[in-house]
Amino acid sequence: MEKLENKWMRAVLPALLIHCSIGTVYCWSLFKADIANYIGKPIGEVEWAFSIAIFVLGMSAAFGGKFVEKDVHKSSLISAIFFVAGMLGTGFFIYQKSLIGIYICYGVIMGIGLGIGYLTPVKTLMLWFYKQKGLATGLAVAGFGLAKVIASPVIEMLLGATNADGTLVDPTNIYKMFYILAAVYLVMMLIGHWLIKKPAGWVEESVHTESFNYMAVLKNKTFIGIWLMFYINITCGLALISQEKGILYFIGFGAVGLVSSLTAVFNAGGRLFFAAWADRLNDRNTIYKIIFVSAIALIGMTIVFDGVNNSMALLIIALLCVINAGYGGGFSNLPPLLVDRFGIHSISTVHGLALSAWAFAGLTGNQLSAFILKQTGSYDAVLYVILGLYVVATVISMWVVKPEKVHLENDKPQSRGEKLVTN
Structure with a gap:
């Protein structure tokens, strides 16, 4: 276990695992039209799921800071549970063609996971990189930005071929994609949860x-x-x-x-x-x-x-x-x-x-x-x-x-x- 007790394994890697997972929220534009087509709703109405997710992200971060401050290990687990549950629920409610269900799961439940998850690695990174705080936070939120680069080709592959009008050849791929991504991100975020740890000697x-x-x-x-x-x-x-x-x-x-x-x-x-x-x-x-x-x-x-x-x-x-x-x-x-x-x-x-x-x-x-x-x-x-x-x-x-x-x-x-x- 001594090999794990360093800033790369206890701060950088878990930060990237968590942020590269939750940062997938910015891939919304890749599949919002497919959701709208599948459930038969105008894309403008479906668009609100993303807006709600970002709003809840910010507000859950605003009110969840105290919780993250007390126990970063618990907050990383809570983030994983809410984010993955939100993804699974989004897939289920797309299948059920329920826009309200999508608002709740993608917007509210995932949004809570996003807010708590976004905060979780930041202070830990700054404690490990005490003289390079900017580099530390840059490493964390760069993962959030890179998520779109990494996930975009994967999402396109999971969605499959499209018809001449841009609709999916197999429309059911839209909800199946959420199930697959939820499984992958559960593994990534749980590994991040297991690894993340503040430096020895730091006591809140x-x-x-x-x-x-x-x-x-x-x-x-x-x-x-x-x-x-x-x-x-x-x-x-x-x-x-x-x-x-x-x-x-x-x-x-x-x-x-x-x-x-x-x-x-x-x-x-x-x-x-x-x-x-x-x-x-x-x-x-x-x-x-x-x-x-x-x-x-x-x-x-x-x-x-x-x-x-x-x-x-x-x-x-x-x-x-x-x-x-x-x-x-x-x-x-x-x-x-x-x-x-x-x-x-x-x-x-x-x-x-x-x-x-x-x-x-x-x-x-x-x-x-x-x-x-x-x-x-x-x-x-x-x-x-x-x-x-x-x-x-x-x-x-x-x-x-x-x-x-x-x-x-x-x-x-x-x-x-x-x-x-x-x-």
């Missing part, structure tokens, strides 16, 4: 989680600023990423699958690259400024050079890659930024509260671009709105999220020299 003190003051954090100006810029980054990312396929068709670029894989690689790579880069900076908030300014520059160039049209394919693909990289980097830099401002001892709880921004962005991001397109019929209008939001996020990052550490109340020094700053 229950008094800190029990006395955690939610309102003190929620009212804190720095936390509000971080929450807002995180929310805007996700909203803008989802607004553009959700229209990726439509934009490529609009400009007449046929290799949609190739670009989708490329942007997924940038999404995952951005999580690791920006987080590792932040470890070398005096203030991790600088990374958010870089993400926002890069997005503003690419969107501005696209607008100046005649907007979304078929002569600007390379620039538009570059824009999609940059937005995806910044979207991923925003996730990986959040936990270490919160540690820098609020300390590590209750980071799972503070991180969970911040992830509530993901919940609301999940409800507004896709719908924002869909609404603009419905009203204007113009992808350029989408770019103008996103550009404005990124400018707001830049202002927040520069003037609201201050570089100093927040001390909400003095407390005795904790393990590894950190202070609990929550109550």
